[in-house]
Amino acid sequence: MISVPDAVARLSAALGDSLAAQLAAAALIEADALGLPRFGIAMLDEWTADAVQPATGEPQAIRWLDCSSSFAPLAVASATFDLEAAARQFGIAAIFLRGVRGFGRLAPFVRHLADAGLVGLAGAEGPPFVAPHGGAKAVIGTNPLAIAMGRGSKRVVIDVASSSATMAEIRSARATGKALPDGIALDGQGQPTSIAAEVAALLPRGGQIGSLLGLVVELMAGVAGGGRGDPKGRGVFLLAFDPAAAGESIDWRDKLAGLKSDWTTGGGHWPRGGGLPAGAVLDAAFAERLDAYLARMMGRGD
Numbered sequence: 001m002i003s004v005p006d007a008v009a010r011l012s013a014a015l016g017d018s019l020a021a022q023l024a025a026a027a028l029i030e031a032d033a034l035g036l037p038r039f040g041i042a043m044l045d046e047w048t049a050d051a052v053q054p055a056t057g058e059p060q061a062i063r064w065l066d067c068s069s070s071f072a073p074l075a076v077a078s079a080t081f082d083l084e085a086a087a088r089q090f091g092i093a094a095i096f097l098r099g100v101r102g103f104g105r106l107a108p109f110v111r112h113l114a115d116a117g118l119v120g121l122a123g124a125e126g127p128p129f130v131a132p133h134g135g136a137k138a139v140i141g142t143n144p145l146a147i148a149m150g151r152g153s154k155r156v157v158i159d160v161a162s163s164s165a166t167m168a169e170i171r172s173a174r175a176t177g178k179a180l181p182d183g184i185a186l187d188g189q190g191q192p193t194s195i196a197a198e199v200a201a202l203l204p205r206g207g208q209i210g211s212l213l214g215l216v217v218e219l220m221a222g223v224a225g226g227g228r229g230d231p232k233g234r235g236v237f238l239l240a241f242d243p244a245a246a247g248e249s250i251d252w253r254d255k256l257a258g259l260k261s262d263w264t265t266g267g268g269h270w271p272r273g274g275g276l277p278a279g280a281v282l283d284a285a286f287a288e289r290l291d292a293y294l295a296r297m298m299g300r301g302d
Helices: 004-014 019-033 041-046 072-090 107-115 167-176 208-224 243-249 252-265 284-297
Strands: 062-066 092-100 119-124 145-149 156-160 234-241
Touching: 004 019, 004 284, 019 041, 019 072, 019 107, 041 072, 041 284, 062 072, 072 092, 072 107, 072 234, 107 119, 107 145, 107 156, 107 234, 119 208, 145 208, 208 234, 243 252
Parallel strands: 062 092
Antiparallel strands: 092 234, 119 145, 119 234, 145 156
16 A cells, blocks of 8 residues: 555656656546546656656746657646746736647646636647547547636536547457447447447547537647647647736635535536545555556666
8 A cells, every 4th residue: 555645755756856746746646546547657658768848937928838758747747837837927828738648637737726826727639539529530639628716625627528438448448348338439430339449439528519629629739739630749738817817806716606606506516626535545556556667767677
């Protein structure tokens, strides 16, 4: 067994022990603790000793960065801190990343921005694997979108894929031979299939709504950010703004609390975007996997 804080501290040290390293490590460990191992420390398979962290500098209201030589979680974490500083200075800021390899969950990064008193919005596009609503051919990626706002019990974190399933779920089904649910995938002829090995395209989550949500992410991360069609990796966008810039004219915290009350008393679930309880632990098998990755990163592996 290993506690989550201990696991984060050990991985953070191996990643350089910067603030960005701490956020990246926390994001990876959290994914494993939430039962999403494909987005957890398995992403360290993409880590190399010569990976570089994108250069930082004076805060800018808008930036475009090539992250093809970076370890993706560390690059996104670094960009998150840059974005936080820029949003505080300018009131609103955006960063577009391209060439991002092996990207995982968005929730930890927008949650960090919310904890800093900002509103965080992020999306990630990827290789074509999802057909548009009414279509039969893959055009965009699974294209998740995330937003976070508020602190403590009032905080809301939404992180949702625009597709009916993730690529990780399809890979898992292919490896196990497990049948897919009906209505989520198409084969190479554009016909519905429940056989993972036959999947050529996923369908959007919720029909036209999910399709348009995926298109929004593609427009931002793929078109405006330059990620679409980049053979070096995915496109990611992060946007943050400071709601306190409105001054006393808008009491956004009170409005957020009121919305949560209306939502939950109306029977809705107030999404928190994952997160872990204090004292969360991971099992011995995870600890062994983490040890193996850390040994390789420190040059002690095979």
